[in-house]
Amino acid sequence: MTTILVTGGTGTLGRLVTERLRAAGHEVRVLSRHAQPYAVDLREGGPGLDAALDGVDTVVHCASTPRGGDEQAARHLVGAARRAGVRHLVYISIVGVDQVPFGYYTTKLAVERIVEESGLGWTILRATQFHDLVxxxxxxxxxxxxxxxxxxxxxxxxDVGEVADRLCALAVGDPAGRVADMGGPEVRAFPDLARAYLRASGRRRGLLNVPLAGKAYRAFRAGGHLAPERADGRITFEQYLSTRPGARV
Structure with a gap:
């Protein structure tokens, strides 16, 4: 079995990727700012990153933050991966990063470019928003x-678990470049999602549709972040909500 490093391996997605790969028999190292023995801040790099990548065949790059620093982190990771002779770098991105001029999306697109130009074998998967974020x-x-x-x-x-399954399958395969996007099972208007949430939580609220301004909002309205032709997910928002504590779905 291969040795795989998962960055952001204690996060919402990275934790599930780590669990699934280990269950499949792979040796998995978790890299995050506080997870020993590979506690590394990718934004700073350093010798700890080289140690974490020593002997690694594949990297699944899940570490990300909207607070900034993703591009610097990616450059440090790519540099260390080159030095270590990593064969395959897998990156999780977001559907619409090339369509919606939203700050975090712009950063994710920039990281895609860093991965593509890394000189490493690479795979990029774009997914729609997780149920958790909605x-x-x-x-x-x-x-x-x-x-x-x-x-x-x-x-x-x-569902984040479905994305984790797809990432694991990609990680154990050969570099595939930009693969097909992965979307949830349904495109839902926000009021519809809000009503589902209110039913599940037993709360009562009025809904107010607020027009916003700017290029990013217009791109969201145009559906630049959607992939209706790639509705690969099976778990609906209501099914996700039904698993939450106290759900009334």
């Missing part, structure tokens, strides 16, 4: 008596 947005909006929602915007949430 739930966080709705929970935040529900703190108000009336939930503000972006007018005219839909989403296509996908």
């Amino acid at each position: 739930l966080q947005v709705l929970e935040y909006a529900a703190k108000l008596p009336v939930m503000p929602l972006p007018a005219g915007v839909s989403d296509q949430p996908i």
Whole structure:
């Protein structure tokens, strides 16, 4: 079996990727800022990164943050991977990073370019938003008596476990370049998603569609972040909500 390094291996996606690869018999190293013995801040690099990559065949790069530093982290990772002779670098990105001029999306697209130009064998998978993130947005909006929602915007949430399964399959295969996008099973308008959340949580809120301004909002309204032709996911938003503590779905 191969030795695989998962960056961000304690995060929402990386943890599941790690568990699945280990269950399949692979030796998996977890790299994150606080996970010993490979506690490394990718934004800073350093000798700890070289040690983490020593003898590694494949890297699954899940580490990411909207707070900044992803491009610097990717450059450090690529440099160390080259020195270590890594065969395959797998990166998880987001559907629409080349269509929606949203800050975090722009950064993810820049990291894609770093991976593509790395000189390593590479695979990039773009997925739509996880159910978890959509739930966080709705929970935040529900703190108000009336939930503000972006007018005219839909989403296509996908189960993080299904994305983890796909990443694992890609990681144990050969470098494949940019593979087909992966989307959730349904494209849903935000009010529809909000009503599903309210039913599941037993809460009562009014809904307020709020028109926004800017190029990013127009791109979201146009569906630049959606992949309806790649509705590969099976778990719906309601099914995801039904697994949450206290769910009433």
